[in-house]
Each structure stands twice: as C-alpha cells, then as structure tokens.
Amino acid sequence: MGTVVACSTPFGSSGIAVVRITGNQSHKITSLLIKKPTRINKHNSPSLFSLIDVDGVVYDQAVVNFLFAPNTYTGEDLVEINLHGNPVIIEKTIALCCSYGATTAPGGEFTKRAYLNGKMDMSQAESVASLISSKSILGAKLSYKNLNGSLLENILNIKNKIILVIGQIEFNLDISEENLQPNLISNSLKTINSCVNTLSSAIEGFNAVNVLTAGATVVLAGPTNAGKSTLFNALLKKDRAIVSEVEGTTRDVLENTINIDGVPCVLKDTAGIRKTKDVIEKIGVRKSNEEILSADLVLYLGAPGSVLSSENDNVIYVHNKKDLGWDGKEYDISISALTGENLPKLKKLILKRVSSGFSDLGFIITSQRQLSCLVSTEKQLVTAKNSLLSSSGLELAVEDLNAALFCLDEITNKTTKDDVLNTVFSSFCVGK
C-alpha cells in the first residue's frame, strides 16, 4: 500500500485543520514539508514546525506529530499535521505531499488500512462510521459499544453455541447414527432456538437503532400555501425557510434535524404540490414526490385522502391554521404552526410513529451489511432445525450449521472480498 494523504477535518475556515498522512513514506514526505526537520524521530511528541513551499518560503506554522508503526490508528507510520484552518493552506499542504510522492486518500482509507493491518475487525470499522454519522448521542453510545467489541462478543457467544451443537452431532455420527444420544435432537433444537431468538431480537432492533443513528426522515408535504414552511420553522424554532404569502416560495427541499426526546428527526420542508407551468417549480414538485416516497413519516398538511398520491402510508394528516377556527375533525391532529398551539402534541405523535420503542438489548447492529449477515445466519439456522426434524437429516443439519457459522463470520471477517471492502469504506468521510 502506498502513502496517502487527506484532510481529516471538514473543509472551511477554522482555527485548526488536521491533515493526516499514512504509509511507509509518510515520515520522509513530511520532513520535506518542514523547514528544519529536527526532532522528528520521537513517537507521539507533537512539536511546532514551519511548513515551507517548494521555493523554501514558509507558508504556515503547524503542530506536527510523528507516529511510528505499529502503534498508530492505521498500523502504519503516520503523521498528523495541525495546520491553521485555511482551505488554501490545506490544499497547498496536500498538493506538496502529493508532489513528494503521496496520493490523496479516498474516503475511509485510514480505517480500511486499520482493518487490513489487523487493528480492528470489520464490525468495528463499521462502528467508526456509525459513530461519526450517528445523529443522536444515544446512537453514538451504541456505536461505541460495538467499536469496543460488544458486537464481537455477541457474535462469539452464538458461534460457540452453534459449534457446540455441531460437535455433539458429529460425535454421535462418529459412533453410530442409529443409537442416538438421548435428547440429542431436542437439546440441539433448544440451543438453535435460543440462537434464533437472539438473532431475531437484534434484527428487529435494527430499525430502532437505525432511527437513533441515522435519524428518522420526516417530510412536510401538502398543497401550496398550507403553511409547511411555517410549521418547519416552528418545529426548528428558527427561521430557516423563507416564508412568504406567495404560493410556491419554497423551491428546493430544505433539511434540518430536530431532536425529539433524544430521537433525531431529519425534517424536510418540500415545495408545495400543485399543477404549475413554472419550469423550475416543476422540478421542485417532482423532488417533493420523491422525498415523500422515501420518508419514514410524512406530515401531510391537507385533507386526508385528498391530493397525496404517494405510496407511503406512514402519514400524519395535520390540520394547520387552527387559529383561523377551521374544523379539523377528520384529521389526525389539529395545530397552529403560527401560534404554536398543539405543537408539543404533534411532536409526541411524530415520536410515536417513528420510534418503535427502542430498548437496549445488548445485541446491537448498526449497518445494513451486518443486518443481512444476521438474516442469512437466521435463515440457515431455521433450515438446520428443519433438517434435524426430518429423518436422517443429521449430516444435512451439520452442513446448515456450518453455513450459519460462515454467515456469522462475515460480520467480523478478516478475509472479506474486495467488493464488500469497497462498499463498507466508500461510505466513510475522507480523512478517516
């Protein structure tokens, strides 16, 4: 693996920016950036250096920390450069590193190398991603648990149980298939059932965990001028969307996250749905319909059964403008975005509809990939159960159980295929 460089902090002006370089050339390349590269052979000893351009002129001073393999995040030689947070300085530093032999790191490259160098397993690498992207502190806590090895432990428990069952069956097969140990089948079934139950809980819990980490998408929809943007601002408690009395004011989909009792809701304000000849507004309306389709919940500010032609059926029909004294009997809730009346009630209703009552089961999964591994495992275990119940199915059952083990192993696998590798790490931000 070559030496790569990336900025690990968001792009923009700030006090500090962190550029990281990993690979066996990282120390050499960094020393070329430094005016007087002395004292650079000490592990984890951040020092102030002047950074120089190719013309030898200093363009920034930075705190540089040289780290030596294997005691680094990636397991390779690594350098952290704390620059002044100026985009041109960041770009200059990365460009210089590249001219000295580094290449720019794609998203997730640092964690991918940590995985490839045995610093963490695949499930832990995914936990890093969900720790960074988690939209609630509870989601971060759950992610940290898995990063700390909780998922690994849970997987190991199930693996041990399955291996035990396989061992007992094979022992019997070795002696005599006709004189089975008493209770072999029933004990095996019991153990497998307990595994299946554990897996089912984790699988069922995934959606709840996902709401805590990714947030629930709540889309505000409805005809033009129904007060969607006013409600959006009222829920956010700030003026994010431009509100005007002109129909069709909102063209782009606006997005912001609110936190209802610790559950992050990604609130999206959409263009009002109406027939329009305005080319740009038409694009807006099409986008609105797409958002409605993919939402976890739709707040529809219009009469139930009226215009909403979408296939999404998790809808709260909101009767807005209660202050104008309208009747809203057929609606799910009647509010006034303007005066704030019944907004707390609406929030409670949103919470009820998006969170299916999460409780920490101890066995937490945080990625779609982990979910499908568990689903496959469960499927193999159910097949194993059927094999055990059928006549002369012991050998088949062992095969099924081995297949289940294989699926489980994929969660933490150290020999994952390239395409899985790329899928997992491509979702990371650059610089991690």
Added chain:
Amino acid sequence: MGTVVACSTPFGSSGIAVVRITGNQSHKITSLLIKKPTRINKHNSPSLFSLIDVDGVVYDQAVVNFLFAPNTYTGEDLVEINLHGNPVIIEKTIALCCSYGATTAPGGEFTKRAYLNGKMDMSQAESVASLISSKSILGAKLSYKNLNGSLLENILNIKNKIILVIGQIEFNLDISEENLQPNLISNSLKTINSCVNTLSSAIEGFNAVNVLTAGATVVLAGPTNAGKSTLFNALLKKDRAIVSEVEGTTRDVLENTINIDGVPCVLKDTAGIRKTKDVIEKIGVRKSNEEILSADLVLYLGAPGSVLSSENDNVIYVHNKKDLGWDGKEYDISISALTGENLPKLKKLILKRVSSGFSDLGFIITSQRQLSCLVSTEKQLVTAKNSLLSSSGLELAVEDLNAALFCLDEITNKTTKDDVLNTVFSSFCVGK
C-alpha cells in the same frame, strides 16, 4: 479569566474534530469527561481516552492532549481533545464541559488570551487571523512573515529612527536653542522623510496585499438572460449556478472563488437587473445592486452606458454570445461564455484591473487597523516636518514625533483599549 471551551474545527461530519479548553480549570474539567483519568499529568503527551456522559456511559473515544501553562498557545493550562468528527459528539462534549464549569469561547478568544498573556503582540494576533482567512498561498506567506515578527521588526526600525531624531533635537534644546548643531534640521528632515517614504510604500501596498489575502470581489451583472450564470460557470469550470432559459432563474447571489495567477477572485453571480413584480425576484435585484456597489470590479454583460446605474466605475463591459455573431465594437471585450472563446483574455483583463502589481516590499500590513495606525503615524511625521521648518518649532516637532511614536506603538501595543481588543478579535473564528 475563566475557563472556556470551543470547537476549533469547522462544524460538520468528518474523521476528526478538535475541541479545545483553556483556563486554569481546563485540566480538572477534562478529567471529569474521562472514564479513567490516569496519566493526565504529563505535558504534551496525547493519549487515547474514553469520554463519558453524566450517566457514566462512554459516548466516544478521543485522543486527549494535556498542556501545561505557560508552554501553550494561550499561555494558560490548555487541553486539546481530538474527537470523532460528529456534530452530536462535539455538542455533547462542549455541553458537558459547560456543565462542569467552563463557558463557551467567543470567536478569537484563544488568540486574545495568547495576546493578553504576552504570547504574541497585537500585530501577530492579527497575522493569525489573516493567515486563516487568506485566500491565496502568497497571502498566507505574507501573513506568516508578520506572525514571525517581520512587521514588528519594520516598526522597530522606524521607531529607532524617530527616537534618534528626538534625541538629537532634545540634546540641542538642552544646550542652547540658539546655537543649533550644524545640519540638525536638515539631517532630521532627511531621516523623517525616509520614514515617511517607507510608511507610504507600506500604505500603498496595503490594497495589493489585501487582494492577496481577502481576494478581489468580482461581480457579474447585467440584464436578465445575458448569460451571467453561464459565464460564472465557465469561469469556475463547473456547474454551480442553475442555468435555464427562463429569465430571472438566479435569485440568490451565488459566490465562489477562482484563482487567476495566484490572485484570488471572489466571483459573484447576481440576479439579472430588470423591472419585475415578483416579490422574491425584487429582493434579488436589490441585492444585486448592493453587490455591484461594493465590488472591486464589475463584469457588466450589457451595452456600455446602458442600464448600469451604480456608482462603481471599475467596470469591464463584456460582450457575451460572440458565437451568435453579434457586433461588439463598443465593448471592452467580446467573448463567448458558451464556447469559451476569449475567456483566457477576459481573465487577464480581470487580473490587470484588480491587482495593482504587487511586489513584496518587505513592509507588509494585513489589517485595516494596522493601515490606520500607519496613516496616523505618517500624518504626525508630516506635521513634525512642518514644525521643523517653521521658526522656533523644535519643541513642537518633538511633540509631533512623540505622537508619531505613540501611533506606531498602537500596532503592537500591549496596553490596547478594550474596544480595540474586541474589534480585532471579533473577526476571528470560534476556537482560535
């Protein structure tokens, strides 16, 4: 001064975020965040710790660096926490610090404390700001020079010259005002003139330096549908602005920076100027006019002398849509934003109009405050010259020269008034 906390990296999702805490309670407060706060009494030794919420549950693991006064940026005890770059984790950490006794730091607080604790003078503090905000690497290099003491040295040279003149005059006044040393007046005038010349060059150079650090603002203006957004995208070489054939597509002022031969130009696309009844478009047109007024240069895509009613006279009249075969004789330049014809020529013209041929004079100033200090100094020196030339003006001249010294001192002053202090540091980003 109390203990303050801030995130020193831009807000957003990223690999790393850096939260910094400074003040005499910073170590104690941080130790409350850490699960097992051991090994925290070693200066500059970054270590991995688990961060805990008030309920004792770990929500992130972070590299924490404890730094001891006075060997820190601020001169106070300071802690740098390298978190995972997740906004909810950043907010949680800052909230916990505040609940343990810290307050959030306003912009520039860290550098302000560095200044107040004698770690840098006022001109160096300003250099930090211009290093962070500089829009070109050449601007960063100039800022670094001043941070490294270059401005300080230049000021000192002038101060020494003035002090010398004062000394010589006072020596003469002490002996006898009637028997003046030969050449006292002419030598004094010579020295003062050399100081005035140096200051004048620095003052004249300010605009050129300012273009390198702040960038030149180039506004695209003109009637609707003149191809402003097409030119904007062509200059940026990407699709930033939505282009459509519908008049008035651009409502907000779009902004992006391009670099022409090292000179950063902040390019602004504006709404087309036309009479409109559309409420929202009207706001756009008003904004356009404001932008035109404050621009360093206007690219006007319309006939010379036609609609542009603004008072800004640095205008390039651009004849666009050359591809349509129009005649553009009365224009400054004829281009085609669509085909790219003559775009390099336009860039050269822009460069010529915005940069007044910067050459590094050695005496660089980077802030408006520094500029006005130099202007006042120059004014006092000119007054001193006049006093010297008038009869019996020696005592007056000494007064003027002392006033000049006072103005010069303000650039680096260690006893600056509160209001100056606040003006300087309020322009900083939070966390620096």
